[in-house]
Amino acid sequence: MRLKNFLIVTKNIEKAKQFYHDLFGLQMLLDNDGNMILTEGLVLQDEKIWKDFLGREIIPENNACELYFEEPEIEKFIEKLETLYPDIRYVNKLMTHSWGQKVIRFYDLDGNLIEVGTPM
Numbered sequence: 001m002r003l004k005n006f007l008i009v010t011k012n013i014e015k016a017k018q019f020y021h022d023l024f025g026l027q028m029l030l031d032n033d034g035n036m037i038l039t040e041g042l043v044l045q046d047e048k049i050w051k052d053f054l055g056r057e058i059i060p061e062n063n064a065c066e067l068y069f070e071e072p073e074i075e076k077f078i079e080k081l082e083t084l085y086p087d088i089r090y091v092n093k094l095m096t097h098s099w100g101q102k103v104i105r106f107y108d109l110d111g112n113l114i115e116v117g118t119p120m
Contacts, residue, residue: 006067007043009050009058010110016044019109022084024069060111067112070119074102077116
């Protein structure tokens, strides 16, 4: 058995697709009417489908998990982030952990937590 994909919920799947393409270069592999598979195993699902399936409300910014990306040129990434998405909500701006890794954490357009760090 292997982990195949990671699914996140989005209010606007087209805006989410653009966000993940703009910042991380992810490409769409399959668009299945409210379920979209992107490269690197990320799946976007329309919030209505998820709510109907679960029968529960979606809780944005719940901080229960995060998407983690690595970027060796993190300062250039931050410039791109701030240029393309100036209203992005940060958990923490650029910081350096005691072990030397630089990281930044922020929410995507739907409140999913993202961390970008320099490679370990």
